[in-house]
Amino acid sequence: MKNTTSYSCKENSICVDSENGYRCRCEEGFQGNPYLSNGCQDIDECITMSPCNMTCHNFDGGYNCSCPSGYKGDGKKDGSGCFQEVKSNKELIIEIALGISIGLLVLFILTFSLCWVHKQRRVKQFREKCFMQNGGPLLQERLSELQRQCERTRIFTEVELTKATNNFHESRILGRGGQGIVYKGILPNNQVVAIKRSRIVEDQRQVKDFINEVDVLSQINNRNVVKLLGCCLETEAPLLVYEFVSNGNLFDRIDPTKNAPSLPWETRLSIAVEIAEAVSYLHSAASVPIIHRDIKSSNILLDKNDKAKVSDFGASRLVPLDQTQVFTLVQGTPGYLDPEYLQTGKLNEKSDVYSFGVVLIELLTGKKAIQLFCPEQDNTLVVHFVSSMEEGNLMELLDRRVLNQSNVEQIMEVASLARKCVRLFGEERPTMNEVAMELKGLIAMQKQQTGKGEVKSEEYRYLLGHLANVTGNSSSYDSTQNQIAFQIEDGR
Template identity: 45%
Template sequence: MLPMHLLLLLFSFAIVMQSVVRGASSLPHPGCPDKCGDVDIVYPFGIGPGCAMEEGFELHCNKSQDGHKNVTYFSKLPVVDISLLQGQVRMMSNIASTCHNHSTTYLLDFHGTPFTVSEKENMFTVIGANALAFMAGARQSAIYVIGCLTQSSPYKNLTAQEGLCTGVGCCQVALSSRLSYHNISFSDANASDENASGMDGERHCRYAMVVEADKFKFHTAYLNATNFWDEHKGEVPIILNWAVGDKTCDVAKKDTASYACRSSNSYCINSTSHPGYLCNCSEGYRGNPYLSGSGGCQDINECDLNPPPCPGYCINTQGSFFCQNTKNRSFSHSGTAIISVGLSVTVVMLVIAVTCSYLIRERRKLANIKERYFRQHGGLLLLEQISSGQGTTFTIFTEAELMEATDQFDDKNVLGRGGHGTVYKGTLKNGTAVAIKRCISMTDEQQRKEFGKEMLILSQVNHKNIVKLLGCCLEVEVPMLVYEFIPNGTLFQFIHGINGCRSTPFSTRIRIAHESALAMDYLHSCASPPILHGDVKSSNILLDDNYSAKVSDFGASIVAPTDESQFVTLVQGTCGYLDPEYMQTCQLTDKSDVYSFGVVLLELITGKKALSLQGPESERSLSMRFLCALKEGRLMDVIDDHIKGEENVGLLEEVADLARQCLEMAGENRPAMREVAERLDRLRKVMQHPWMQRNPEEVESLLGGREPSVAGVEMVSSTTFLTMEKRVGLLEFGR
C-alpha cells in the first residue's frame, strides 16, 4: 500500500502542475464580443468602445478579403491568436518582393503601441537567387540595420537544399530585441536576373520578410516562378510581444487605479522583451488575471480532474486540495497516530533520498553541460595558451563569479544594450569595477571553434586608448566578456547629451579624435594579426576619468582576412556609419573603419547626429549633408557655432578636408588610419603652439601695434600657418 500511495501522491502533483498552466478566457464585461472568426478575444484586448484596457489593445472585426468569414485585425494586420500567459500575439505580416522590374518594400511600425517584434521566435528571411535585402529597425532612439545575401548555382559547389535555409537560395538572420519598427527593402547589387540564370525556371522573384521561425520551411521550388507568393498569398505569420504600460511591477503596484492585475488571485511579472509587465494567475488558479471577480482567476478543482489525484479521498480547497482516508475509521486514536507518524517519517526520508539523488544527478549534468560549452568556445585552447605564458593577464571567470558581481544580472546594473549583447556593470570580489558583456547567441559551429582563439588575440591588445579585455566566461551557452570599467559614458552621450559638448573647446574635440585614431591605427597596423573593428561609432568610444578616448565593443570585429576567399554574407554595423562600399561588396576592410571614423569626426565638429529621422530626406545623413555643404562652399553652415571663430577657420577647414577624404566612396581613395592619426597629431601641435595660445589683441598691444614675430618670423594666422606647414613640414617648422 505504501508504494502505491506515494505513486498516487506524486502523480497528483504532476496533474496539478499541468493544470496550472492551462488558461481559460473570460469576458471582460457583458456586451463585448468574446470571439471574432477563429480568434478568442481576451481582455485586456477588446473589440468596440470600452472593451479594451487601453487604446493600444483595441482590435477590429471585419470581413475577410474573400468575404466568407470574419477576421480579427490590429490596424491592418490579421490576428491569428492571443496568448495571455506568454504575452504574445501571432499576426500575419506582408512579404516584400521584387520580380523583374517591379519591387516592393515593406514597413511595419508599432511605435506608440504595446507591441514589439519578438527576436526569439522570428527570423529575418530572404529567398531567391543572389538576393540582397536589408532590414532597418528601431528601438527607442537607436537604429539597427541587418542584411542578408543569398547565393546561387553559378558559384562552384553551391546547391540549394530542400528544407534547409543554408545561404544558397535562402538565408536567415537573427533579430535585435525590442524592435518597434522595421523597414524591409532590396538592393540591386548582385541581384540581377542574369546572375540568377543558373536556377531552373524562366521567372525569378525574390522575397524578404520577418517570419515566425517555426512556421517557415524552405523549398527549392520557391526559387522558380511565384510558388512562394502563391502558397502564402503574400502573408507570413509573425510573433509580437506585448506588455502592459512601461513600468516595472514594483512601480505599477503603487498606482492601484491603473494597476492591471485585477484578480485577487493573480501576481505581476516584469516583461523581459518589452518595457512594462504581465499578469498571471497564482498557483492553483486559472482564468484571466486582468479581470476581477468571477471573470478573473478561479480556483482549479483538482478533485474533478480526470483522473483525480486521490480517487474517493480528494477534498478540494481554495488554490489546493488534500487527500483524506475514510475507510479505516475503526483504528484507535493511538494506532492512527503511530501509523501517521510512521508514514510521515517514511515519506520524509524517501523525499530526502529522492531529492539528494536528483540534486547529485542534476549537478553532474550541469557540470557536463558547462564542460561542453567550455570546449565549444575554445576554452582548452585558451588554457593552453595562458599556461604557455601567452596572455597571463587574461582571466577565465566562472558564471557564479559574474552573477555575484552583477547581483544576478539585475536590470539596475545595465549600462547599455546593443546588437551584439547587453553590458552590465559589476564589482569583483577584490573591489575592481568591471563591465560585463553578455553576447548574443552564436549559431555557427565555426564561430564557436574560433571564439577562444579570437579572445586570446583581443586579450593581448594593449593600448592606452583601447578598453582592456580582462577575461571571459566560457562555461555558459552564450560567452560573456569582462572589460575594464570606463566611468564617463560614451562619446555619443558626451556630444548629444542634454547639454551636448557646447562648452567643450575645439582643442579637446581634436584630442579625442586623435586618441581614437591612434587606437584604430594600433588595431590595423600593430596588432598581430591586424584587427578590423567593424562598428566604429561615437557610442563605441568611451571616455575615462580624464575624458581620454577608449575604443570599445569588438562584437562586430574580425581578424583581417588573409586571402580573398574569406568574406562575409551578412552586413553588420550601424546605419549612418556604414561604409557604402562594404554594403555593396559585403567585404569588411580597414578602409571601412576609416569611413566610419570620418563620420565620428563630423559629429565632433558639427555637434550633430550621424543619422536623424527628422527633416528632409537629403539631410538625414550627416555625411551626405556635410559633403553637399562642402561642395557648395557652405562649410561653416554645418560647423558647430561654439567652435567657430576667425582663429579656428583654417583648422576647421583642415579637419573638414580630412573628414572628406575619409568619406570617399571608393575605399582605395581613403587615407589609412595611420595617416589620419598623424594629420590630427599635427593639428594638435599647431593648436598647442605658443603663437596660437595668445590673444591676438594682447600681442598687438604689447608690440606697439605691429604684427608680432618670433625668432624673426612674422606672426601669421592659423590658415597661413597650416599652408606653410604643408610646404615645409610642421615638426621642422615648429622647432
C-alpha cells in the first residue's frame, strides 16, 4: 500500500498496488470516487444494512450497536444481539432493600413534617388557651390603662423566658417555696431578673385575684419592695418576672449555721425598719391594701448594700377598701403563721404584724422560727422567746454575735416591741405603721446618744415612756434589762 500523500488519492481513500502500478479506493465504511476531493462519503450502515438488533449508532467510517437498559449483549444481528438481563438473587435483594429504604425514608420525613406542624399548632392553641385562662386579655386591658400612670409592666413570651433560664435548668434555681420555684434569668439585653414559676391556677375564681395582684404590684413604687417587671401567661402555670436582688435572703445572713458573714446589730435594726416601712406601705399606701400573708426571713432579700426588699407575693391577698379583713383558706409558713388567723381563717393586717414579729425575734436571736431541737412543748421560736422573757432568761436566747454593753438597752426595746407584735390576739398588736415609727425612734435615740454623749437617765426614761405609749407598756423590758445588764457585767 502506498502513501496517499505521494499519489493522487483524496480524503478517506487509500492507495493499493495493482498490476498496472497502483490505484485508489475508498476506505472501509466509505464509498465514492477516491480521486476527487471529498469524493469518498460515509456509508450510513444503520440505514443501508440495519445490522443492529436494537439501537444503531452511525459514525464516519463505521457504526456500533447498543442495548437498552435492562438488556445485555453487543446488539448486532450477526452477533449475540440483545437479551434481557437476569439479575442474581443478591442483586435483587439489594435493589428491593434500597427501594424499601428510600420509601420508608420518604414516609418518615413526611410523617415527621406532619407531626411537627400538628405539634406546633397544638402548642400555639395551648398557649392561647393558657393566655385566656390566666386572664391575658383582662391583664392587657388593665396594663394599657396604667400605661400613662406608671412604667408599663411587660408581658413576656414563653420562648423568651425559657431561653432566659436555659430551659428552666436546675442550675438556675434561686429558691423554692409553697407558691412556686424562682429561677435566675438573663434577658437578651443582659438584664438579670428573677423568674418565678407559680403554681397552676386550678380554680378559675383565682384568675381575677391573680390579675388584680399583678395590677396592683405593677403600680407599687417602693424601694423596699421587689419590683415586678412583667409576667408570662402562655404557660399553664403563670410566670412572674421580678428584679434580681443579688445578696441573698435575710435568713441565710443571720443563721449561724450558714457560711454567710453575720450582720451587725446596726444593720439588722436598719433592715427591720425597712421591712416595717415596706409592709406598712402595702397596708396603707398602696392603691388597694395588700396583706402579704407570708412574711418571713427567707422572703426578705438583701441587695449589694444590705438594704431589705420584701419579696414573694404569691400568697398575698388584696383587701377591698370597704373591708378590714377577708376570710380565706389558711396559707403561710409554719412558725410565722398568726395563731388567730390559723384558728378562724380571718386574715387582716395584724396577721402580717405577727409574722413580722417572728422575723424581729429571728434578728434578735439568730435562730429559726421552728426550733426542732427544743422540747415538744417549746418547739417554736415565739414560744421559747416569750417564755424566756417572762422567766427573765432572755439573755440565753439572744444572739451573742450582736450583743454588747453599748446596745443592750436598744436590743431590749426591740425585744419588747417584738413581744407586742406576737401577742395572741390581733387587736392587742400594734399596726405596722406604729412598729415602723417605734423602730425609727430607737435609731434616732441611738444617733442622739452617739452624737451628743450619754442621754441623762431622766431624759432616757421619758423617751422610753413616749415610745411605750405608742404600742403599750413595756414592763417586760424593765425586768429583763436588769438581768441582761447583770450578766454582761458579770461576764467582763
